[in-house]
Amino acid sequence: MSEKTVILERVDGVGIIRLNRPRVYNAVNDQMGHELLQTLRQVRQDPEIRAVVLTGEGKAFCSGQDLNDRSTVREKGETFSLGESVRNRYNPIIREIAGMEKPVIAAVNGVAAGAGASMAFACDFRFIVPETRFIQAFVRIGLVPDSGSSYFLPKLVGLGRALEIAMTGRDVGAEEAVSIGLANRVIPGEQLMDETLEFAKKLAEGPTVALGLIKKAMYRGAEASLEEILEMEAEFQEQAGRTEDYLEGVRAFTEKRKPVYRGR
Template identity: 50%
Template sequence: MYETILYEVSEGVAIVTLNRPDKFNAFTEVMHKEIIAALKQAQKDDAVRCILLTGAGRAFNAGQDLSEVSGGDVDFGGFLRERYNPMILQMHKTEKPIVAAVNGVAAGAGMSVALACDIRLASEKASFVNAFVGIGLVPDSGGCYFLPRIVGIGKALELAMTGEKVSAQEALGIGLVNQVYPAESFMEDALAYARKLAALPTRAIGLIKRAMYKGLEMGLEETLAYEAYAQEAAGSTADHKEGVAAFMEKRAPRFTGR
């Protein structure tokens, strides 16, 4: 189905692999469209309860393929509005957990896309580079939104202004990633993590995702009101009833994502 990505579903996890390893999985117009299509496909598929985003070969993603923007004036604003912004917004509104399995370097927009995922797992060989400043540009693809919210404004400004590479262990220390795994077992470990999420109550996780992100932009009173709305929705799910029954019967719950 796809030209620049791979898509497969395994044990409740949709594995989306950026598949231009010879170009370090750099973004092209086709890849943007295919990622959006894959996210929509995963969202509609009841068999998918978690999305794992990773890269083929040695890199996660090296940012924009510069061969598409060289040799003339570029409408950078239009470029972002047409290509990157719809992709980031689709990630944000997909109500299933999206896990970035950062297997190698994540640079420029590749780092921003990792930040836009809900959870980030890193190989010990992974690294993050906010590369925009090195070519006189500003972090985009949500980089100015997610980075300060994840690591704090001071560290975010340092990373954006200096463009210095961050190792996997440093990324773990500043809260940029959630877990670091050995390189030799990285995909096995990342898949195991994603499968744990896939076994949880999917609709509740979607509501958690929506409420948490909305809470970043709202005051306390608005957040409390939205929590009440989300709890009403969660309380009507089959998984809530199963969770209560399992607790009362002192057994492990068997969530179905409904």
């Protein structure tokens, strides 16, 4: 039986997803793509998991597509479509991350290249180490950004800078990543998981429904008109106001104590 390429751990309401192919810098092959998608769906459906951390085992977060995996297909004489690979493998993963109605934090413990960088961009927060490098490596082999990079990267850093990063395929180091808004904070390597988990636990203790609605609102806010956003905010406020967590928040405020949210 093959070793699991994706590991899920649960800690105090946080689901920690670890990419587990450290010998190849967590490059994505067929098995990992399938296991990651299934794990994300499992996490989304688990009411006990109220925040998610995505990270990599070893020295890298994810080096992107495993090109050796594709070479094997070609050597066997099998037909291969890059477009279908993106549609069937990566797009569902990105949709799960971005559509997760729970906070998702990428703990980027090293290089994040190609689709690996795209997965980090799709997360809500990126905590990185000094050795982290984000690389839009697609152009280095004559390809274009995929897995959502064309959507997320301009929103994070602006159109001009996104074009420059994507067209040159250059490394973006940790200091620059924070300065241009590509990452939230740089953390020493030995403290990365502890600090990320502490942050994730705080979010997991929050009003989960409201956090999910905030995530939806921010995505729509970048694209819709003011009138559409005003109506959406009223609709989302109605939904949030019907939750048990809203009642608990008001009760805690009047009683001058910290609220205990249940994610309902």
